[in-house]
Amino acid sequence: MSRPRSDDNSVLLVHAYLDGELDPANALSVAQQMSQEPALAAEAERVKELQKLIHDRLPREAAPPGLRARIESSVGGTRRERAKPSWLALAASIVLAAMVAGTSTWLVVDSRQQPMQVAELLVSDHIRSLMAPEPVDVVSSDRHTVKPWFNGRISNSPRVVDLARNDFPLIGGRVDVLGRTPVSTLVYRRAKHLISLTAVPADGAPALNGGPRSINGYNIVRWSENGVNYWAISDVEPKELELFAQLFRSSQNEL
Numbered sequence: 479m480s481r482p483r484s485d486d487n488s489v490l491l492v493h494a495y496l497d498g499e500l501d502p503a504n505a506l507s508v509a510q511q512m513s514q515e516p517a518l519a520a521e522a523e524r525v526k527e528l529q530k531l532i533h534d535r536l537p538r539e540a541a542p543p544g545l546r547a548r549i550e551s552s553v554g555g556t557r558r559e560r561a562k563p564s565w566l567a568l569a570a571s572i573v574l575a576a577m578v579a580g581t582s583t584w585l586v587v588d589s590r591q592q593p594m595q596v597a598e599l600l601v602s603d604h605i606r607s608l609m610a611p612e613p614v615d616v617v618s619s620d621r622h623t624v625k626p627w628f629n630g631r632i633s634n635s636p637r638v639v640d641l642a643r644n645d646f647p648l649i650g651g652r653v654d655v656l657g658r659t660p661v662s663t664l665v666y667r668r669a670k671h672l673i674s675l676t677a678v679p680a681d682g683a684p685a686l687n688g689g690p691r692s693i694n695g696y697n698i699v700r701w702s703e704n705g706v707n708y709w710a711i712s713d714v715e716p717k718e719l720e721l722f723a724q725l726f727r728s729s730q731n732e733l
Contacts, residue, residue, distance in 0.1 A: 488515075492522050506598065506694050509605040519609060596656065596678070597700075597709070601693045603654050603663070604674040604711045613672055614650030614665050624651045628662050636662035636677045637706075639729040646673070646722050666722065673712040673722055680705050692716075699723045 488511065494500050495508040512518045607613035616627040621638040628635045631653050640648060646666045654663050656678060666673040680702060691698045699710045699719045710723050 488518055489521055492518055493525060496522060496525050506602050506605065509602060509609070510694055513605055513608050593700075597691065597693060597698055599656065600654070600674070600676055600709050600711055601696050601698070603676075604672075604696060607652065607665070607674065608672065612650075613652070613674075615652040617650040619648050619650075621648060624648065624664070627651065628653070632660045632662050634679070636664060638664060639726055641666065641722070641725050641729065644725050645669075646725065668712070668714050668718060668722070671712055671714045673710055673714065673719065675726070676709045676711075678707045678709065680707050701727065703727065 491500070491504070491508050492512065495505055495512075500508060512522055616624055618624050618627075619642065621640050625635050625638040628651065636651070638648070638651075642648065646668055649665050649667050649672070651662060651664045653660050654676060655661070659679070661676055661678050663674050663676040666675065691700075696711055696713055697716050697719050699716075699722075701708050701723060708723075708726075710719055710726075712719055712722075714722075
């Protein structure tokens with residue numbers, strides 16, 4: 479029995495996601511769908527294993543001599559008067575599309591001026607962590623273990639607090655990357671939900687204000703203190719995420 483067309487479309491989108499062919503919004507949507515549908519997650523793993531096998535066993539072939547000249551000639555054939563600018567624009571657009579639509583955590587824009595892009599990227603990181611075998615790089619509920627783990631991995635070790643007595647236990651931490659700068663992400667649990675708390679150096683940017691926002695069903699609470707912008711992301715209810723933020727900010731229990 480053949481799969482429904484909707485399943486075929488979903489599988490095609492997974493392939494496009496892994497190839498870095500989707501724009502950021504659609505990439506987030508596909509990542510969320512994979513986290514909810516085990517069959518799509520399994521397909522993604524199968525494709526990644528195939529890509530790795532091809533990369534490991536099939537040597538890369540050098541481009542044939544004169545290929546670039548033929549491409550430039552073909553591109554310039556329709557607009558000879560703008561051949562060189564058109565080629566450069568095409569190359570630049572390909573590179574930019576690959577960097578923006580890819581699944582890496584590198585941010586191409588200035589994070590101080592593009593808070594929505596930062597939010598979208600952090601939500602994407604949160605979703606990918608939910609799909610990973612472990613959502614953290616260091617697994618521990620002990621803040622005295624988690625905080626020192628960041629030493630040498632990021633420039634400033636994050637503020638770590640113990641909120642287990644408030645039913646927000648710490649489960650560990652990981653390193654994400656924004657604007658080519660490694661940043662710390664602490665991970666807390668609320669019942670069956672995970673909360674990613676990322677600390678981003680403010681670098682002179684204005685303090686973040688406002689209540690929770692939502693991207694693709696994931697709520698966001700952000701605030702600033704002591705030169706650091708904090709981003710809390712989770713699918714818990716907005717009021718619970720606000721409570722977490724208030725408890726973290728008011729806690730004196732830190733290493």
